[in-house]
Amino acid sequence: MSATSAQQRQQILHLWANGSSLDSGVVAWAFHDGTDGCGPAVPDASPPYTTGVDALRDGWMLLQSSQLIPPLPTHEHLNSYLEYEFVFERRFTIDSPLQEVHP
């Protein structure tokens, strides 16, 4: 029987919206699972939440949102990366095998 310890693991959700507000519509998303599948997943086929606020209501904690950066002169009409990015986390406590500690 192997020894285990309780460990906090993080899930990260990126949402990109079509406006700078947390209640703007979600247009892109990405999910990274530090729990190795022990925590709940998010769907692949459609946005998991309609807005960032919906993610908050489902237990996600906001870590970061994009700064609003004015365009550089002559770049006013150039698009680049998706502009309005919100990063969320949620944490789960899982049992993981104890690591052997070497002196």
Add this chain to the structure above:
Amino acid sequence: MGSGGRGTAWQTRPMTVDHRLTTRQMASFVTNGFIRFDAIVPADLNERAIDEMRRLEAERFAPDGLKPPHTGTPLDECYPAPSAIGEYLRLPQIRGIVESFVGPDPTFDHDWTHHVQPHATYVQPLHVDAITDSDDLTFDVQLFWYPHDVAPGEGGTRFVPGSHLRRVRSSGLDRYQHIAGEQQFAGPAGTVVVFHHGLWHAGQPNPGDRDRWMHKVRLNPTVPQVRHWNTDDLPDLQNPPSDHIFARILPDSVAQIFRTMHPWMSITDYRNEQVQRARLWRYLTGDTTYDVDHYLTRLEGRAALVDT
């Protein structure tokens, strides 16, 4: 035109089919960054091509065997006969499409055989090929040729319509796992999808039981890319610069096609895209006053007041 007793040129002139694109198709490409032609390559050629793609994959870097053309080779000289890939590149339908975008004498940039084994799980991140572009309006085309059927869900190329005119670094796109409105190719054997070189795209896993093959070739223009398509319908579709969604519009025009808003765009993205589409259309048509929804004309008119 009358018939009568005069020389009837239509009876004696050899019948040739113009395979160049229409203005409507070109405007769609400018808007979406791609255009697809389902089952445009004949079945027997598709079947022979898979064997040749297999050889090219195996022998490209081997001491001997089948090699791709040198970069810069005129398209007409690529893969001389007998070659299924060369036969495909010289199909009149393909040449008409290619000519519409990059003129009659493009050169070979590079090609690649994309081969994904059955049950392969690697998810290629979203990317653009090569490096971040300079800000001129010229463009290359990339032809994606699918020589066998790709069923929905079988993992054909993923791409994001309307992403081609953005200025990004390729690696910066890695984080976008899902974008609303993105597509994943599915279609019949012999389908060719033409990409603007800036379109965001990625290879996908192959959940099926058979090998998946695709041939991609990038072509460079050697002349300005101005009015190489069949422009017979251009006078009817070319809207005047006054065409403005908040004033008056022509109901059927290039501007109407440029008003396509993709589901992943913010309103600012969308308006900026309209500006970029209008700029590209100015280059393609040689019409330096072209505009959609007054964005460029408004700014240019005010700037002229300062300059004088």
